[in-house]
Amino acid sequence: MWKKTDSFQDTKKWINWLKCRDHVQKVNAEKFAGYGNWRLPNQAEAWSLFDLTQKNRDKYGDDLYLHPVFEPGSAGVTWTSDTRDSAALIIQYEDGGQIWPSQYANLNMAVRLVRDLLKN
Template sequence: MKLIWKKTDSFQDTKKWQNWFKCQDYTEITNIQRFAGSDEWRYPNEEEAWSLFDLGNKNTDKYGDEIYLHSIFGPGSGGTTWTIEEKDSSALVVQYEDGVKVWPSKYANMNMCVRLVRNLT
């Protein structure tokens, strides 16, 4: 399936770190506003989020640290993304500085954001 990624993540758009629940609000607002003419923006799944990690593509996060995310996304991102994958009170996060997948509490917000995706229709 072909995907379209939002070029900015929730941190770049709001200038705030957000827990998993606040990122749901961000997603809902993005859809209400019909960003790029669509109301089908969503959290990526694990495979989709991890597919953006690429050691051949260097970028920088909001701190100026190196991350491995294609330059089409532009510098200054949060460097992570929440995913739709849930396990009890945790949700999967993909980190683009090292490709590590972690399961923080959905209430965690330090250095947390989401990069939205939608299916190409």
């Protein structure tokens, strides 16, 4: 289950990878949508949202290949839980690219949270 808004839409602030943990804790403490198990997506989960047949708009009005079920006005990227050394993976929904910036990098980045559906 995906959160329809990303961290930029929620806070109007950009975050680095380390600040993503704070965002996850805040969303879980608030029990957003009644759940407390929100987390960063892994690489495969983040890529599953990229779809060349779907269009959405980022905060600048530029095209994103992201299903319109998600709120328009997002950052157009998401941090993932995938790390190597001091870098973390970002998936780009504008062009299907990916980059590995420093976890400390203060870039115009955000995270879109996901949660596991629990079986009854």
